[in-house]
Amino acid sequence: MDENLETMLNHIPSDELLKLDNQLCFALYVCSKEIIRKYKPLLDPLGLTYTSYITLLALWEEDNINVKDLGHRLYLDSGTLTPLLKKMETSGWIKRKRSVEDERNVFISLTEEGFALKEKASSIPRSLICSIPFEQGEGNAFDIIQSLHQLMHTITE
Amino acid sequence: MDENLETMLNHIPSDELLKLDNQLCFALYVCSKEIIRKYKPLLDPLGLTYTSYITLLALWEEDNINVKDLGHRLYLDSGTLTPLLKKMETSGWIKRKRSVEDERNVFISLTEEGFALKEKASSIPRSLICSIPFEQGEGNAFDIIQSLHQLMHTITE
DNA sequence: ATTTATTAAATTGAATCCAATTCAATTGAC
């Protein structure tokens, strides 16, 4: 079995390759949506959406970062981030401040409230993982995360 | 190492659990978005979006299905499907027909054009998998799909 | 120095998605 992937694929009929359950994209898409849905009841009480949550996760690790770098970290562009960050500023969790050295840059920093939210959010990852009834012996969350990161880097070069 | 997951989690500091790269949701979310982006150049020439593509995949497997069952298959609700299916009808790929036995049901069936599109789409899965430079020895697309399906079922009960 | 190119954010427009509600048809309870 030392044929390469391409050769291997040519031995699989197109009909099989077109089945919904054989699409990597569909499996990712469904898992992503469904797991994000699971966060909702945990985030709602904090007034957070999924996107504002991951933005805070990024800022709790690295504060005072410009929109470009934040977007690079979160795989989001300014079209998504600008309105989100404006809302988060209104909510009082972050400040947006244009750089004086280079006025093209807008730096995002946490407010006291934004930083304090970390405490309240600290139970979320545990709650979430525990809410997923992983089978014994089945690859657990950590294993899957690792595979996905490998995939993520493979996809995005 | 026969402690359960919950006990294990309690030995990991909250700070570690709150890191962006340790979130299962974020890894899924990024992989999902990035891989869907990779489809765009393949789908654009056929006039398909990602959502209409997976809808056709479902219909090529099972034609003449009502909106509810289609939604169940695709993990989408009528709020998403109704406008999508109307557009796909306008494009000439499907027909929507209200059932006479039970007028609450709308059945979706492929037109000749919709069925014929399957030929043109048949190269897409191969093109896509080949466009991802999987490392030797790394889990390949098929392995990941399998893990994700397990996860999908675990998440959605 | 002036012009050109590049960069970072912001804006615009289209598509997607979900949650909640509405509406019509059907089923069930009595």
Next chain:
DNA sequence: GTCAATTGAATTGGATTCAATTTAATAAAT
């Protein structure tokens, strides 16, 4: 048979996302 509950689609409203464009600031080229 009538009223209430349920069901399947459709609708509405809000949020998210990306692609493409615009604007302003800076850097580079000549």
